[in-house]
Amino acid sequence: MRVMVALRLKGVEYELLQETMGKKSELLLASNPVHKKIPVLLHRGKPISESLVIVQYVDEVWPPPASILPRDDPYAAAIHRFWGQYIDDMFPPRIRILRGTVPGDKDEASDEMTTALLYLEEAFVECSKGKQYFGDDSIGYLDIALGSHLGWIRAVERIAGVELLGGAKVPNLAAWADRFCGHPAVVDVMPDVDILVEFTAKLI
Amino acid sequence: MRVMVALRLKGVEYELLQETMGKKSELLLASNPVHKKIPVLLHRGKPISESLVIVQYVDEVWPPPASILPRDDPYAAAIHRFWGQYIDDMFPPRIRILRGTVPGDKDEASDEMTTALLYLEEAFVECSKGKQYFGDDSIGYLDIALGSHLGWIRAVERIAGVELLGGAKVPNLAAWADRFCGHPAVVDVMPDVDILVEFTAKLI
Incomplete structure (x- = not known):
């Protein structure tokens, strides 16, 4: 949810890949081998894990006006x-x-x-x-x-x-x-x- | 140690106030009432707590050339x-x-x-x-x-x-x-x- 809200605030379109309870997809295991859990953001072919890390990444990659962390403060x-x-x-x-x-x-x-x-x-x-x-x-x-x-x-x-x-x-x-x-x-x-x-x- | 290394990388002078084991100073309790623990950085009269939060603050307040988080990446x-x-x-x-x-x-x-x-x-x-x-x-x-x-x-x-x-x-x-x-x-x-x-x- 954090990742989706961040992307929506920035006006970025995304595709949501859902995981099924109890079995983990190969893509998830390959993308987040350390924690083996969602969320993972795949962007430009690279995975980013941990929701608050992703939120900061989204904030830095997509420019203002929508700003997530207070800017210049x-x-x-x-x-x-x-x-x-x-x-x-x-x-x-x-x-x-x-x-x-x-x-x-x-x-x-x-x-x-x-x-x-x-x-x-x-x-x-x-x-x-x-x-x-x-x-x-x-x-x-x-x-x-x-x-x-x-x-x-x-x-x-x-x-x-x-x-x-x-x-x-x-x-x-x-x-x-x-x-x-x-x-x-x-x-x-x-x-x-x-x-x-x-x-x-x-x-x- | 994290805070001191960050400040030294940036070339910022600081005063180190040590805490004594087993008793917490009034200044610490007032500055970090939530966790009541070090480290706390006092800057411009305001306290910042949690070591990695402080490291990012130091990185943002004091300009490059010394950069702590990779810039523009x-x-x-x-x-x-x-x-x-x-x-x-x-x-x-x-x-x-x-x-x-x-x-x-x-x-x-x-x-x-x-x-x-x-x-x-x-x-x-x-x-x-x-x-x-x-x-x-x-x-x-x-x-x-x-x-x-x-x-x-x-x-x-x-x-x-x-x-x-x-x-x-x-x-x-x-x-x-x-x-x-x-x-x-x-x-x-x-x-x-x-x-x-x-x-x-x-x-x-």
């Missing part, structure tokens, strides 16, 4: 990168616990995700400067980094019966999430929460 | 970022196991580190294009990312009695490691392996 870019890394350290392992696909303390996972969202609520206020997105007027790196987890955050609220974005604790972030999901570059690639809930029910 | 930059992330996922947890500061299977940790170093041996051949460093003729992002672990890699070879860089499996990487440690931007900030070994012996 190294401090703002550092803030986006800092939170991008934080999000990927914090959310995926705790989402897996709340989905029930790995063992772990669900209350603890939910509390830690809430703490993370409270930090990000603060970061949103600072980065957006009263505008719509972390990237100010337009979707940026941090919007993509956090936004790609929204489907699963909302799904685990239902699966585990917890309040994360849904409570009243992070009002700015909750409003941002609705805006992000409705953005033209996002709306067609955001997974449906019902499907994520159903998919998890079949797995466990 | 988004694919090469993506390769550097990919391996930088891989290194930080792979090495620190396994180094802690081999030091004996956290429990875990030492043989497995050593085997996994060897696998990682074999990948990096290949990456070195591709990135360096027959030159001295991952960054071609000069030290780049990936040199800094991997180089900052060399002290501990060599220390755990002695602490755990394992062969990592010391064996004959990664000859290009072993030669690179010696070159890196002797580089003028590195030589004064590379920790002494004896001291790391001694420090670990006192901890456990």
Whole structure:
């Protein structure tokens, strides 16, 4: 999803090759032999792996006006990168616990995700400067980094019966999430929460 | 060490504020309230945290000729970022196991580190294009990312009695490691392996 949103923001056409659960294509194994996982962007015959690495590659290869990392503002870019890394350290392992696909303390996972969202609520206020997105007027790196987890955050609220974005604790972030999901570059690639809930029910 | 090497490559003077083991300064807690850990770069009164985020900030703020990420080559930059992330996922947890500061299977940790170093041996051949460093003729992002672990890699070879860089499996990487440690931007900030070994012996 991160890669597709980045390409859509830049107005770049792409072909989506889907992988099937449980068996990996030869092309995937050849393109990302280290991690053997999606996403991989194939561009000019060369593979690029790791979603946030790809997002930066897309930002550097395709010129503005659409800019993903703040341009000519190294401090703002550092803030986006800092939170991008934080999000990927914090959310995926705790989402897996709340989905029930790995063992772990669900209350603890939910509390830690809430703490993370409270930090990000603060970061949103600072980065957006009263505008719509972390990237100010337009979707940026941090919007993509956090936004790609929204489907699963909302799904685990239902699966585990917890309040994360849904409570009243992070009002700015909750409003941002609705805006992000409705953005033209996002709306067609955001997974449906019902499907994520159903998919998890079949797995466990 | 990553931050100091980056600043030295750029020829930027800095003041080093050391933290004392076991108690965190007020300045550190105020500057990095999320992770409460070093390194933090304070520049123009603003804090930047997370070592590889800081390295990219330094690269963007201080102009070439010294360039840390490959310039005007988004694919090469993506390769550097990919391996930088891989290194930080792979090495620190396994180094802690081999030091004996956290429990875990030492043989497995050593085997996994060897696998990682074999990948990096290949990456070195591709990135360096027959030159001295991952960054071609000069030290780049990936040199800094991997180089900052060399002290501990060599220390755990002695602490755990394992062969990592010391064996004959990664000859290009072993030669690179010696070159890196002797580089003028590195030589004064590379920790002494004896001291790391001694420090670990006192901890456990």
